[in-house]
Amino acid sequence: MADKKAIEFRNALGAFATGVTVITTLSDEGEPVGVTASSFNSVSLDPPLVLWSLAKNSLSKVAFCNSGHFAIHVLSSKQEDISNIFAKSGGDKFSGIAWKTGENESPILDEYAALFECKTMHQYEGGDHIILIGEVLNFDQRDELPLLFHGGQYAETRPKLNSEPVDAVDIDEGRFTEDFLLYLISRAHFQSSRPTHLKLEELNLSQREYMTLAVLSMNAPASENELAERLDHTGFSPDAELLDQMALRMLIDMSDDGYELTTKGRKYLMETLAVAKAAEDDLLDHFSHREVADTKRVLKKIIELTGADIPDLWNSTEENSEKN
Ligand SMILES: Cc1cc2nc3c(=O)[nH]c(=O)nc-3n(C[C@H](O)[C@H](O)[C@H](O)COP(=O)(O)O)c2cc1C
Incomplete structure (x- = not known):
C-alpha cells in the first residue's frame, strides 16, 4: 500500500475504540515474554474462545508460536504505564512488575481489570500478522474501569447519557x-x-x-x-x-x-x-x-x-x- 494510503488505513482503523491488553507467555528458555495488544476479541462462548493478532516482526513471535499457552490481561485505566512498558520491543519488560506463574505456566501480572488464561488452539496466517486463537481455561474479573485506545491515544470510558435531561x-x-x-x-x-x-x-x-x-x-x-x-x-x-x-x-x-x-x-x-x-x-x-x-x-x-x-x-x- 502506498505510504499515504497506509496512513489513511491506520487512521480509519483507529476510529474503532478498543480496550488495551498485555498478553504474556514463556519463551523456549522459560523466560517471561509479553506484548501490549489491542487486537483482542471474543470468538465463541461454547467452547470459550478468544483471538488476537501478533505482528510477524515482533521479537516475541517465536515464544507465542511455540509455547502453546498465553494469558490475556485486560488493563485498567490506571495501567497506562504498564501498556507503555509492554509496547516497547525487546528488553526485560518484567523487571519492577509484580507477577507470578499461572495455572498453565503463563506469567500472570498482579494487576488487571480482567484475565483470560488460554491454551493456544489455532494459529492462522493473516498478512503481516499471525492470528492466535486461544481456548479460555481460566478467567477472572475485577471492579476496575478499563483503559481504552482510540484514534492513536489512550482514553477512558464515560457512560453515555441515554435520556434527555429531566425536570428535576x-x-x-x-x-x-x-x-x-x-x-x-x-x-x-x-x-x-x-x-x-x-x-x-x-x-x-x-x-x-x-x-x-x-x-x-x-x-x-x-x-x-x-x-x-x-x-x-x-x-x-x-x-x-x-x-x-x-x-x-x-x-x-x-x-x-x-x-x-x-x-x-x-x-x-x-x-x-x-x-x-x-x-x-x-x-x-x-x-x-x-x-x-x-x-x-x-x-x-x-x-x-x-x-x-x-x-x-x-x-x-x-x-x-x-x-x-
Ligand atoms: C495500544 C497498543 C496496541 C497494540 N496492539 C498490538 C497488537 O494487537 N498486535 C501487535 O502485534 N502489536 C501491538 N502493539 C505493538 C506492540 O506492543 C509492540 O510492537 C511491542 O514492541 C512488541 O514487542 P516485542 O517486539 O518485544 O515482541 C500495540 C501497541 C500499543 C501501544
Whole structure:
C-alpha cells in the first residue's frame, strides 16, 4: 500500500475504540515474554474462545508460536504505564512488575481489570500478522474501569447519557426528584463529610470553631470582622463570644494584629484534615482521573458563578478588597 494510503488505513482503523491488553507467555528458555495488544476479541462462548493478532516482526513471535499457552490481561485505566512498558520491543519488560506463574505456566501480572488464561488452539496466517486463537481455561474479573485506545491515544470510558435531561423540580407541586443537582450536591456534601463531623465531635469542636480554625490556618492574623467576612456566606461565622471561648480553650491567641492559631488549635485542625483527606482518598479510589477532574471543574465553576462577592479564602483580606 502506498505510504499515504497506509496512513489513511491506520487512521480509519483507529476510529474503532478498543480496550488495551498485555498478553504474556514463556519463551523456549522459560523466560517471561509479553506484548501490549489491542487486537483482542471474543470468538465463541461454547467452547470459550478468544483471538488476537501478533505482528510477524515482533521479537516475541517465536515464544507465542511455540509455547502453546498465553494469558490475556485486560488493563485498567490506571495501567497506562504498564501498556507503555509492554509496547516497547525487546528488553526485560518484567523487571519492577509484580507477577507470578499461572495455572498453565503463563506469567500472570498482579494487576488487571480482567484475565483470560488460554491454551493456544489455532494459529492462522493473516498478512503481516499471525492470528492466535486461544481456548479460555481460566478467567477472572475485577471492579476496575478499563483503559481504552482510540484514534492513536489512550482514553477512558464515560457512560453515555441515554435520556434527555429531566425536570428535576416540580415547582407547582413543591417536589423535587433525585436528579435535582443542588440536592445531589448537598447530600454528597453531608454524607462525604460524616467522618469529619465524627472527628469534630471527638475533639469537642463545633462546626463554627472548625471553620474559624480553618480560615486562620490560611490567613492569620485576622480580626473578628475579617473572620466574619470570610465565613459570612457559610452561616458559620464566629462572634466575639465564640472567639473568647476559643481563646479560653487555647485554640486561638489574640495579639495586637488579630487572632492566630495556637499549637493546640493547629494540631486539632491537622487531625481533622487528616480524617477528611483519608475519607476523600477512599472515595476517589472509585473514580477515574477524568471523572475527578471533570467533577472539580464543574464544582469550581458553580463556586465562581455563585460567589462573585465572596472573599477568596487563600488571599489576604487586603488583596480581596483590592480585587473587588
Ligand atoms: C495500544 C497498543 C496496541 C497494540 N496492539 C498490538 C497488537 O494487537 N498486535 C501487535 O502485534 N502489536 C501491538 N502493539 C505493538 C506492540 O506492543 C509492540 O510492537 C511491542 O514492541 C512488541 O514487542 P516485542 O517486539 O518485544 O515482541 C500495540 C501497541 C500499543 C501501544
